[in-house]
Amino acid sequence: MGKDKQFSWRNWGLILELIVGGSIFFWAISRPQSNPPKITPVMTLQKSPSALSAEVELTQIAIHATPTPLPSPTAWAIATATTEIDVTPRIIYTTNPFTGLQLSDTELLERKPLLVKLLNWPRSVRPFSQINQADVVFEYYTGGQTNQLLALFYSQAADSVGPLGPGRLVDARLTQHYKADLVVSTVDTMVRGVFENSLAERVFYQGFTDCPGICTQPVDQGGLTYANTTAIRNIAETDRLQSGTPQFKVLPFSVTINKWDDVATRFSYLYADFSVMDWRYSSETGRYHLWQEVEEEDGNLQLEPSYDSDGSPVAFENLIFIMANYIEYNTSTYDINLREGDPNQLAILLRDGKLTYGTWFSETATDPFSFYVEGKPYTLKPGRSWITISSTISRPERVAEGEWDLVFKLR
Incomplete structure (x- = not known):
């Protein structure tokens, strides 16, 4: 009896605690909140109901996007350098680049120019032979108030051009400028050294080039020396090292002149x-x-x-006078700085x-x-x-x- 009474009081105490605790809980949740808790918003990829500029929208999407994993430390692939393309115009010529005249035989343009040295002094060696068949003629001072000539043959052939003259220093320069072969009579030691160093396989000398390439008259006929351009070209093609066919830009030509001084x-x-x-x-x-x-x-x-x-x-x-610096070694030896x-x-x-x-x-x-x-x-x-x-x-x-x-x- 005593034990049953003690148990009943304990049960009533537990029930009372539950009733009081529940009352407090319901009172707390029903009371008005003066300071509601702050909630951190979560950005989603859904558009905001307020208007955003395209730039701001993209920026915010980027900020909250899932980070992309960093790439592994593999070296960047290096692109192979693009081959440079030569855009220099390549003209298929039907025009002589030195005269501006049309050529019916385009094979003439597939050969090297030939420069032939000509004498103009003493007066007894005149007249010239076949100089009018040259495309271009160069003239320069050689000492003693006299001159010599260098005739460029390209589109026409000459079977007896002359009289042949000795090689000079500037002949090497002009031969290089015009990518030509050179025909001379003789040379001194200095000039020969220059020719051997700069014009290997490109010079034809009297006494070392058989006739009909280079031919000398009998003394009783004048003893002058002449060159056959066709024969020289044949020797060059068969006996000399060939460097390929040079290409030249056509100089500007016009049948009329509109302005002069x-x-x-x-x-x-x-x-x-x-x-x-x-x-x-x-x-x-x-x-x-x-x-x-x-x-x-x-x-x-x-x-x-x-x-x-x-x-x-x-x-x-055409007559052309160009001004250049002459270099004097002695009264008969000159070079020209071009x-x-x-x-x-x-x-x-x-x-x-x-x-x-x-x-x-x-x-x-x-x-x-x-x-x-x-x-x-x-x-x-x-x-x-x-x-x-x-x-x-x-x-x-x-x-x-x-x-x-x-x-x-x-x-």
Whole structure:
């Protein structure tokens, strides 16, 4: 009885605690909240009901996006360098790059130019033989108030061009500029050394090249030496190391001239009063005709027209005088600094009886000369060109209307 009574009181106590605890709980949850708990929002990829700019929206998506695992430390693949493409224009020529004239036989353009050294002194070696078949002729001072010539044959053949002259230092430079082979009579020790170092397999000498390549007349016929360009080319193809066919850019040509500085129907180039290259323009032929001094029986000098050995007048469509630095080793040995890469070298350009002041330029030691007026290419007249290398201190002088003198000065 006593134990049952004790158990009942304990049960009633437990029931009372449950009733009081429940009452407190219901009172707590039903009481108004003056400070509601803060809830950190969770950003999802759903669009916000408020308007966001596209930039802000993308930024927030990026911030809360699942991080991308970092890549493993594998080295980046290195792309192979792209092969550079040569965009230099490649012209399939039907035009002679040196004369601007059309060629019916394009195979002529698949060969190297041939430079042949010509004598102009003493007067007894004149006239020239087949010089009119050259595409370009170079003239320069060689000492003693005299000159020599270097004729470039490209589109035409000559079976007896001459009289053949000795090699000079500047011949090596011009041969390199025009990617040519060279024909000379003889050379001195200095020049031979230069030729052997810079023109290996490209020079043909008298006495070392059999006739019909290089032939010398009997003494009773003058004893002069002449070259056959076709025979020389055949020897080059069969006996010499070939370096491939050079390609040349066609110089700008035009049948008309629209701008010039002065009239020049006569232009005299004087090494001395006894050594004159006098050019006179003919409106009938459209060319400048060469006159040279001739000694009369009484010893007086008279200017007379120069003729090729076939009787045709020596005449060219373009006359070009370029100013360059002569280097004097002695009174008969000269070199010329052609200053490759210098676009500001002076030139006098003549065609159609018109004179134009310009500049000349060669980009490298293996590029032909080009000509400019006020920075723009000068347009040559279609035809052949005679290029005289004068000195930097020589200046033209107008002596009469349309007539000019240019005296060569070395110092």
